[in-house]
Amino acid sequence: QTPAQQVLMSAADRWGLLGLLAMIKNADPDQALLSVGTDLGTMGLDMQQQGSLYSTFITPWADSSAAHTVEPDFHLPGCYNVQPPPPGPGKAAAFSDETLFFMFYSSPRDTLQEIAAQELYNRNWRYHKELRIWLTKESGTAPSQKVPGGEQGTYTFWDPENWGKERKEMVVLYADLEEKNLTAPPTATFAPGSVQQGPSQLQQMQMGQMSQLSQLNQVQPQVRGAFQGVSMAAM
Known part of the structure; x- marks a missing residue:
């Protein structure tokens, strides 16, 4: 300009x-x-x-000429493309009773507590709302006697103070037991191309318990709060 x-x-x-x-x-x-x-x-x-x-x-x-020194594109090795682990609730069936009790008492008002409670219920444990303990009727113990609204016998309960199973003679009223619905055991999933293995011993035991429960429900009506899947007194 x-x-x-x-x-x-x-x-x-x-x-x-x-x-x-x-x-x-x-x-x-x-x-x-x-x-x-x-x-x-x-x-x-x-x-x-x-x-x-x-x-x-x-x-x-x-x-x-310096353009050839550029680092090539990075490719993720195939060994890192693994199948993700199953969701947390599906693993609860493989835990021991002690692990489930630890989940229940160490995670108040948490999803883990509900998962542990559901799995314990599936294993024939019942939560006593008044005593605030978990108890069950193990096989091999003396049969329970029917009382109005409940049962009387020797029950196994989990003592959170001593952290172990204890046995005690007590009267259990069905109204004091928390009710839940039984859930079917989770099915295992396998990654594509992997070798499928048979069910584990724990899964076989759970399938046997579910089969036994189904037979009991067909023979007799379900009593509210009763312990299912174990030998009881005449109901």
Whole structure:
């Protein structure tokens, strides 16, 4: 621009399209580089390439021979593509009673407590709401005697203070036992291509208990709060 053009150009034109056009026509390469930029093709970039440029382009100030030193794309090894573990609730069937009691007492008002309680119920444990203990009627013990609204006999309960199983003669009323629904044991899932193994001993025992429970329900009606799946007195 001549000095006369600079004087006649208003401030709006100087910073508008007219000012940009005048700057493009400027012969000074430094100002043109700052204002307009430069053609990327002059830096060795192939703009017609179908793909990302980061794998071959390091910096505009490096020569083309240095482009071969760019680190190649990283590929995840196949050994890391493993089958994710099953959800937490599905693992509860493989835990011991002691582990389930630890989950129940160490996770109050938590999902783990509910999962442990459901699995203990499936294993014929019942929660006494008044005594706040878990108790069960193990096989091989003396049969219980029927009393109005409950049973009387020797029961095995879990003592959280001494952290162990204890036996005690007591009267258990069905109304004092918390009610839950029995759930079927979870089925195992296998990764594609893996060798499927037979059911574990614990799963076989649970399937046998479920079969025995089904037979009892067909022979006699279910008593509210009663211990299912074990030898009881005449009900």
